[in-house]
Amino acid sequence: xxxxxxxxxxxxxxxxxxxxxxxxxxxxxxxxxxxxxxxxxxxxxxxxxxxxxxxxxxxxxxxxxxxxxxxxxxxxxxxxxxxxxxxxxxxxxxxxxxxxxxxxxxxxxxxxxxxxxxxxxxxxxxxxxxxxxxxxxxxxxxxxxxxxxxxxxxxxxxxxxxxxxxxxxxxxxxxxxxxxxxxxxxxxxxxxxxxxxxxxxxxxxxxxxxxxxxxxxxxxxxxxxxxxxxxxxxxxxxxxxxxxxxxxxxxxxxxxxxxxxxxxxxxxxxxxxxxxxxxxxxxxxxxxxxxxxxxxxxxxxxxxxxxxxxxxxxxxxxxxxxxxxxxxxxxxxxxxxxxxxxxxxxxxxxxxxxxxxxxxxxxxxxxxxxxxxxxxxxxxxxxxxxxxxxxxxxxxxxxxxxxxxxxxxxxxxxxxxxxxxxxxxxxxxxxxxxxxxxxxxxxxxxxxxxxxxxxxxxxxxxxxxxxxxxxxxxxxxxxxxxxxxxxxxxxxxxxxxxxxxxxxxxxxxxxxxxxxxxxxxxxxxxxxxxxxxxxxxxxxxxxxxxxxxxxxxxxxxxxxxxxxxxxxxxxxxxxxxxxxxxxxxxxxxxxxxxxxxxxxxxxxxxxxxxxxxxxxxxxxxxxxxxxxxxxxxxxxxxxxxxxxxxxxxxxxxxxxxxxxxxxxxxxxxxxxxxxxxxxxxxxxxxxxxxxxxxxxxxxxxxxxxxxxxxxxxxxxxxxxxxxxxxxxxxxxxxxxxxxxxxxxxxxxxxxxxxxxxxxxxxxxxxxxxxxxxxxxxxxxxxxxxxxxxxxxxxxxxxxxxxxxxxxxxxxxxxxxxxxxxxxxxxxxxxxxxxxxxxxxxxxxxxxxxxxxxxxxxxxxxxxxx
Numbered sequence: 001x002x003x004x005x006x007x008x009x010x011x012x013x014x015x016x017x018x019x020x021x022x023x024x025x026x027x028x029x030x031x032x033x034x035x036x037x038x039x040x041x042x043x044x045x046x047x048x049x050x051x052x053x054x055x056x057x058x059x060x061x062x063x064x065x066x067x068x069x070x071x072x073x074x075x076x077x078x079x080x081x082x083x084x085x086x087x088x089x090x091x092x093x094x095x096x097x098x099x100x101x102x103x104x105x106x107x108x109x110x111x112x113x114x115x116x117x118x119x120x121x122x123x124x125x126x127x128x129x130x131x132x133x134x135x136x137x138x139x140x141x142x143x144x145x146x147x148x149x150x151x152x153x154x155x156x157x158x159x160x161x162x163x164x165x166x167x168x169x170x171x172x173x174x175x176x177x178x179x180x181x182x183x184x185x186x187x188x189x190x191x192x193x194x195x196x197x198x199x200x201x202x203x204x205x206x207x208x209x210x211x212x213x214x215x216x217x218x219x220x221x222x223x224x225x226x227x228x229x230x231x232x233x234x235x236x237x238x239x240x241x242x243x244x245x246x247x248x249x250x251x252x253x254x255x256x257x258x259x260x261x262x263x264x265x266x267x268x269x270x271x272x273x274x275x276x277x278x279x280x281x282x283x284x285x286x287x288x289x290x291x292x293x294x295x296x297x298x299x300x301x302x303x304x305x306x307x308x309x310x311x312x313x314x315x316x317x318x319x320x321x322x323x324x325x326x327x328x329x330x331x332x333x334x335x336x337x338x339x340x341x342x343x344x345x346x347x348x349x350x351x352x353x354x355x356x357x358x359x360x361x362x363x364x365x366x367x368x369x370x371x372x373x374x375x376x377x378x379x380x381x382x383x384x385x386x387x388x389x390x391x392x393x394x395x396x397x398x399x400x401x402x403x404x405x406x407x408x409x410x411x412x413x414x415x416x417x418x419x420x421x422x423x424x425x426x427x428x429x430x431x432x433x434x435x436x437x438x439x440x441x442x443x444x445x446x447x448x449x450x451x452x453x454x455x456x457x458x459x460x461x462x463x464x465x466x467x468x469x470x471x472x473x474x475x476x477x478x479x480x481x482x483x484x485x486x487x488x489x490x491x492x493x494x495x496x497x498x499x500x501x502x503x504x505x506x507x508x509x510x511x512x513x514x515x516x517x518x519x520x521x522x523x524x525x526x527x528x529x530x531x532x533x534x535x536x537x538x539x540x541x542x543x544x545x546x547x548x549x550x551x552x553x554x555x556x557x558x559x560x561x562x563x564x565x566x567x568x569x570x571x572x573x574x575x576x577x578x579x580x581x582x583x584x585x586x587x588x589x590x591x592x593x594x595x596x597x598x599x600x601x602x603x604x605x606x607x608x609x610x611x612x613x614x615x616x617x618x619x620x621x622x623x624x625x626x627x628x629x630x631x632x633x634x635x636x637x638x639x640x641x642x643x644x645x646x647x648x649x650x651x652x653x654x655x656x657x658x659x660x661x662x663x664x665x666x667x668x669x670x671x672x673x674x675x676x677x678x679x680x681x682x683x684x685x686x687x688x689x690x691x692x693x694x695x696x697x698x699x700x701x702x703x704x705x706x707x708x709x710x711x712x713x714x715x716x717x718x719x720x721x722x723x724x725x726x727x728x729x730x731x732x733x734x735x736x737x738x739x740x741x742x743x744x745x746x747x748x749x750x751x752x753x754x755x756x757x758x759x760x761x762x763x764x765x766x767x768x769x770x771x772x773x774x775x776x777x778x779x780x781x782x783x784x785x786x787x788x789x790x791x792x793x794x795x796x797x798x799x800x801x802x803x804x805x806x807x808x809x810x811x812x813x814x815x816x817x818x819x820x821x822x823x824x825x826x827x828x829x830x831x832x833x834x835x836x837x838x839x840x841x842x843x844x845x846x847x848x849x850x851x852x853x854x855x856x857x858x859x860x861x862x863x864x865x
Contacts, residue, residue: 050084056112057119064126064195066102074100075122085110085118101159102127127157128188131196135170137203146201149173158188158197166201174205178247181206181287210237211246212288218275218295222267227295230263231256237288248279248289257293264297268330270374271298301331304373310380314351319378322348331374336364340378344422352382356415358443358451359383386416389450395457399433399487400505406532407431410453416443421453426638428457431507433487435460435789436639460789462486463504464832482513484832490530507531520571522549533584540585540598548577552611573611573619577739579604583629594636600629604678606720606739613739614719614769621672625720629654641792641827642784643690644698650864654682660715678720683707684741686864693781702778704802704865706741709772722770725753725804728837728857729865740770743865745802746839746857747819755815755846756806773811776802776865792827800839817843821854835859 058079060068072078075093083089090108097106105125112119133152135143150169156162167184174182183204190197214236216224228235233252235245257274264272276294303325308316323339340362341349352360361381368375388410396404407427409420421441429436440456464484485502488510492503502510508530515523527544551571585598604625612619630653637646659679685705693699710717722740729744745753754771778800785793801816823837840854 050086052082052084052116053113053118054116055079055081055083055120056117058122059111059120060122060124062124062126065129066124066126071097071102071122071124077120097122097124101161102157104128126195127159128190128195128197130154130156130158130162130199131191131194132198133201134198135201135203138205146170146173152199158199163188163199166199170201170203174203176249176251178208178210178245178249179205180209180248180250207287209248210288211235211248211291212237212282212286213290215290215292216295217293218297221269221297221300222264227260227263230260232259234291248291253279253291260295262334266332266334268300268302268332269298270301270331270333272296273298299372301369301372301374303327303329303331303376304370305375307367307375307377308380309377310382313355313357313382319348319351319380322346322351323378340364345419350418353416353418354420356385356387356417357382358386358416358445384449386445386449386451388412388414388416388453389446389448390452392452392454393457394454396434396459398459398505399431399507400489402535403431403433403487403505403507404428404455404457406535406538408455416451424455426636428455429639430635430637432640433460433462433507434458436641437787437789479517480513480515482511485510520551520553523547538587540583542581542583542585542600544579544581546577546579548575550575550611574607574609575611575613576607577604585631592634595632595634598631598633602627602629616671616719616769618671618675618719621670621675623675623678623720625656625678627654627656637688637690641789642698642782642787642794643700644692646690648686648688650684650686652684654680654684654721656680658711660711675718675720678718679711679715680718680721681709681711682721683709696784698782700778700780700782702776702780704743704774704776704778706743706774707772717772719769722772723774723804724751724770725774725776725802726751728859729863741865743774743776743802743804744857744859744863745776745817745819746798746800746821746823746837747841747855748817748839748845749855752845753802753817754804754806755810769806771804771806773808774802774804775813775816776800777816790828793824795822795824797822798837798839817841817845823857832860 055077056079058072058075058077060071063071075097077083077089077093081089094106094108097103103124104127107123109121109123110118111121130152131154133147133150133154135146138146150166152162152166163186167186170184171182183206185202185204187200187202188197189200211234214228214231214234216227219227233249234256237246257277261272261274273296274293275296276292278292280290280292282288282290304327306320306323306325308319311319314322325336325339339347341347344350345354348362349360359381360383363379363381365377365379366374367377389412391405391408391410391412393401393404393408407424409424409427410417414420421443425439425441428434428439434457438456438458440454442454442456444452444454446452463486465482485504486509487504487506488508489498489503489506490508491506492498495503498504508528510529511525511527513523513525515521523546525544525546527542529540529542531538531540533539533541552573553571579602581600581602583598583600585596587593588595588597602625604627606613606623606625608619608621608623610619631650632652633648633650635646635648637643637648656679657677659677683706686702687704688700688702691699706723708717708721708723720739723743724740725743726745726748727750728746729742742751778798780796780798782794782796785795797820799818799820801818803812803816805811819839819841821837821839823835825833825835827833835858837857837859838854839857
């Protein structure tokens with residue numbers, strides 16, 4: 001027994017001298033119970049005379065979850081190796097196992113030893129595995145957010161690294177929110193019976209540290225208020241500051257310092273620096289700090305001379321013209337980079353890359369700096385023209401390849417074009433089938449001077465279901481069920497295997513809609529659109545049909561009859577409208593290919609039976625409306641769900657045959673004869689611009705105008721296709737929107753905005769007939785909350801003005817009814833765009849007792865006007 005103790009103590013002393021300090025208390029070496037007594041000449045622990053042994057066997061004991069064979073391999077020893085005992089190989093093997101982080105303790109035993117062979121056994125104790133993480137000292141919402149940030153995987157081995165990383169991540173989370181004095185303490189509670197451990201994270205976040213004062217030194221050339229504006233995430237504490245709180249966040253502070261220097265650089269101060277900055281704890285119980293920033297603005301620089309070198313395709317004068325920088329302009333490196341590489345179609349790189357010079361490069365060099373003037377040399381490397389070899393498409397799991405390929409503007413055999421790449425990205429986005437934020441373009445140069453272009457897309461749901469209800473005036477509650485299939489495939493209708501639930505992938509559009517409140521009011525509609533008729537050119541064919549039925553149950557002798565039950569009652573009047581439209585549109589090349597022209601012919605048949613629909617005494621009869629419509633439009637909007645740039649313009653004209661040219665009418669002519677064939681010409685203009693103000697904030701400005709007229713002075717403007725203005729723009733359910741154009745004006749009641757002739761009072765009937773000319777102007781600031789394709793959400797604030805006139809003699813484009821407000825929009829692929837707005841109207845409407853006041857408006861769908 002004494003011999004065994006001596007051997008064990010000697011082995012421990014040897015290995016302790018070979019192991020790093022952190023392993024001292026974790027390793028024991030013993031000799032197995034069956035090892036014979038060793039003599040002086042054959043002693044395993046004879047340090048003066050180490051002996052070489054061959055490993056006859058290796059084993060591991062004590063494992064519960066780890067693979068013993070893997071641990072043997074990790075130790076670095078294997079059967080057949082020859083080692084010296086005592087020697088470095090033993091200590092190195094134990095160190096490797098401990099450094100793996102998988103084990104809490106390692107013991108090495110020699111279970112059998114002969115003259116030249118030894119059998120070794122590792123006895124190990126596994127580290128516990130993470131079973132539960134509990135955060136203490138903070139709110140439940142903060143706990144949930146921390147779990148997402150820290151991302152601890154249950155079942156993972158608990159190591160010192162994991163504990164330290166968790167501690168750092170937890171503290172960083174609160175420091176980034178302004179809690180600079182956050183303290184985090186982590187304890188692990190082991191459960192030896194199951195080899196598990198619970199990690200308990202105790203957080204003392206303290207109070208937020210606010211910025212009491214920001215002191216600037218060295219500001220002479222720039223307004224201090226402008227400098228403070230650039231530090232968007234670092235603001236002084238001030239009463240009433242809500243949207244930009246004054247908490248101190250180190251990360252944002254560093255970002256703001258960088259933005260401050262960039263701002264000076266944009267103004268021409270290329271040498272501007274922050275010489276020193278300090279953050280001072282104000283002490284006491286104030287939990288505030290002060291920041292001192294010392295700036296060195298340097299001098300402002302200007303362009304003096306710009307030369308080009310290496311340019312052979314274009315002359316220097318041509319390149320200067322494209323660059324747009326002249327002598328005396330403020331030196332702005334950021335603007336210079338945009339002019340060289342930043343604006344597709346307008347920058348210097350587009351001049352070369354649109355001709356196939358994929359390898360073009362321009363390097364600006366400050367050749368001379370004298371006083372406040374800088375001479376610039378732009379070194380051009382034109383390279384060779386690259387031809388497109390292959391176009392590779394990935395990610396379209398639903399949409400057919402030919403639908404995407406016909407949209408792509410970079411085709412094999414063409415010269416490489418940067419503008420066509422950017423344009424293709426926009427066209428793929430506007431299809432509506434793919435996530436606009438995840439459309440990838442990757443030009444891959446080849447050794448033979450060609451280039452392969454790889455497009456990556458990610459499908460998103462594009463079909464929509466409309467299930468809604470609303471109040472429809474006298475008809476009461478109106479329910480709507482609509483189905484829109486935006487990526488339909490007519491050719492796969494016979495192929496039952498392609499139905500998921502309907503055949504899809506060819507880019508056609510089918511819409512079915514049903515609206516009703518029972519037997520009193522019903523609308524059925526069906527439309528089909530083929531965007532590439534024939535498959536070779538973007539010639540869009542559209543066909544639509546609708547049928548409307550409306551019945552009245554009003555008893556003139558009982559004013560309250562419209563609110564009574566309809567059960568068992570017979571209608572007192574009815575109205576039906578049947579409409580069919582066929583249209584053909586095509587993309588234009590001139591003035592540019594953002595333009596399109598579409599033409600359509602439509603037929604509507606109005607059938608009135610004892611119902612004065614237009615409040616003009618026209619109660620019985622049939623009216624036929626045959627219309628030719630032509631629309632010229634230009635659309636360069638970059639994203640249909642949340643546009644950030646681009647514009648949309650539409651000018652349309654609708655014309656019926658000029659029946660009055662060959663027929664005469666009399667003042668006594670019955671309305672059913674007078675309006676047997678509807679006659680008018682109608683003009684509509686809609687314009688919308690999108691511009692990023694800064695960051696994600698987008699400004700949208702819109703203008704809408706409409707004019708309805710007759711062909712000659714002998715014929716008055718009829719009651720059909722007039723304008724009604726006010727409210728959300730959804731008014732008209734049950735109010736025969738097919739016979740009128742419904743335009744919204746937030747902040748006012750539905751259909752309420754109307755200015756009539758001064759020589760007659762404005763009553764509800766005149767207002768319901770609608771106007772013949774309207775104007776509307778809108779300015780909206782939009783900010784995205786989420787750009788996730790499954791739910792695109794943005795908030796907005798708006799200014800709006802418009803009016804609607806009953807005659808041209810009263811038309812005054814400056815007599816507008818103004819409103820302002822705010823709202824939100826959510827776009828879900830399955831339901832389309834849904835919005836809610838709060839608007840406040842500032843102006844009194846003639847004929848309305850009180851001016852409009854604040855009210856909410858609900859909208860469905862992408863409203864044009």
